[in-house]
Amino acid sequence: MSDKIFITGGTGMLGVYVANALSDTHCQIVVADRHRFDLSNPKCIYSFIREERPNVILHFAAETDVDLCEREPARAGICNHLATEQIAKAAEACGAWLLYISSSNVFGAEGKISYNELDIPIPTNYYGRSKLNGEEAVKANCPERHLILRAGWMIGGGPGKDHKFVGKIIQQIKNGAAELKAVSDRLGSITYAVQLSEFILWAINQRQTGTFHFASNGTISRFDIARAIGDLLNYRGDIVPVQSSMFPLSAPRPFSEGIKSLYLSTLDESINPGYWKDDLARYIATFQG
Numbered sequence: 001m002s003d004k005i006f007i008t009g010g011t012g013m014l015g016v017y018v019a020n021a022l023s024d025t026h027c028q029i030v031v032a033d034r035h036r037f038d039l040s041n042p043k044c045i046y047s048f049i050r051e052e053r054p055n056v057i058l059h060f061a062a063e064t065d066v067d068l069c070e071r072e073p074a075r076a077g078i079c080n081h082l083a084t085e086q087i088a089k090a091a092e093a094c095g096a097w098l099l100y101i102s103s104s105n106v107f108g109a110e111g112k113i114s115y116n117e118l119d120i121p122i123p124t125n126y127y128g129r130s131k132l133n134g135e136e137a138v139k140a141n142c143p144e145r146h147l148i149l150r151a152g153w154m155i156g157g158g159p160g161k162d163h164k165f166v167g168k169i170i171q172q173i174k175n176g177a178a179e180l181k182a183v184s185d186r187l188g189s190i191t192y193a194v195q196l197s198e199f200i201l202w203a204i205n206q207r208q209t210g211t212f213h214f215a216s217n218g219t220i221s222r223f224d225i226a227r228a229i230g231d232l233l234n235y236r237g238d239i240v241p242v243q244s245s246m247f248p249l250s251a252p253r254p255f256s257e258g259i260k261s262l263y264l265s266t267l268d269e270s271i272n273p274g275y276w277k278d279d280l281a282r283y284i285a286t287f288q289g
């Protein structure tokens with residue numbers, strides 16, 4: 001690989017894994033910080049990319065706080081939709097291949113357990129709506145050279161950096177908590193960011209196009225995840241299933257945003273995610289020894 005690759009969101013959970021993996025290649029990497037490249041100022045985005053002239057754009061940056069997006073829908077729309085539209089227009093103008101990471105949050109309103117690539121997305125919150133509008137902007141403005149990957153609940157970051165659900169459960173277990181509570185009435189799928197980053201490197205090489213779901217097999221609750229972590233870490237306390245109404249949030253969460261792929265296995269079996277418990281165990285192993 002000897003591409004000039006522009007990464008947005010290179011400081012985020014996924015962006016760090018991908019930037020590290022790419023640093024072992026001959027690619028020239030451009031990672032812009034917020035001072036030079038701000039999603040909330042889409043006007044500057046187009047000219048920034050035109051000046052850099054990358055031939056690959058990995059668009060990971062987003063307003064990812066689902067509840068903030070609900071409270072400030074205009075911000076969600078600007079950062080996740082309009083900024084993505086400018087990136088797609090600039091990609092088209094540069095002849096660049098564009099990767100956009102979308103989310104299982106584009107689904108949920110239909111009330112199904114699990115959604116594949118043939119399901120028509122209908123989101124239940126502003127974050128999901130803004131990510132879906134981002135997808136549509138990519139398709140409309142960079143029609144021939146884009147890849148859209150929809151990820152589920154992303155796990156990653158590792159020790160000291162994971163402040164999300166998995167990191168919090170591990171921390172509580174390490175702190176000797178006698179009891180853990182986890183929501184059992186909301187479902188989704190997990191995506192291990194390391195596996196996604198490996199797939200992204202493969203996709204850059206292939207210049208893969210289209211829309212794919214990328215998540216481990218299984219539609220599960222956070223209670224299932226907590227129980228699996230408890231088993232992996234020999235936790236002896238109680239893990240208690242609770243209703244989502246115990247943790248009121250600004251943004252409505254769908255009953256299920258589980259995703260599975262009809263098409264991923266047609267690409268290359270060796271870079272497909274596996275069964276959710278196995279992929280979770282791979283990640284949990286990075287916290288041990």
Ligand SMILES: NC(=O)c1ccc[n+]([C@@H]2O[C@H](COP(=O)([O-])OP(=O)(O)OC[C@H]3O[C@@H](n4cnc5c(N)ncnc54)[C@H](OP(=O)(O)O)[C@@H]3O)[C@@H](O)[C@H]2O)c1
Nearest residue numbers: 009011012013014038039040060061062064101103151154
């Ligand atoms: N996390 C999940 O569970 C999940 C699930 C499905 C899909 N996704 C999608 O996957 C992608 C990567 O997610 P992630 O979890 O790696 O994200 P993350 O850790 O929340 O990082 C977000 C990145 O976007 C950047 N960013 C945020 N607002 C910005 C702005 N106004 N201008 C410029 N940069 C800005 C952040 O920069 P700073 O470091 O400066 O804050 C950071 O690099 C996102 O597109 C997200 O929508 C995430």
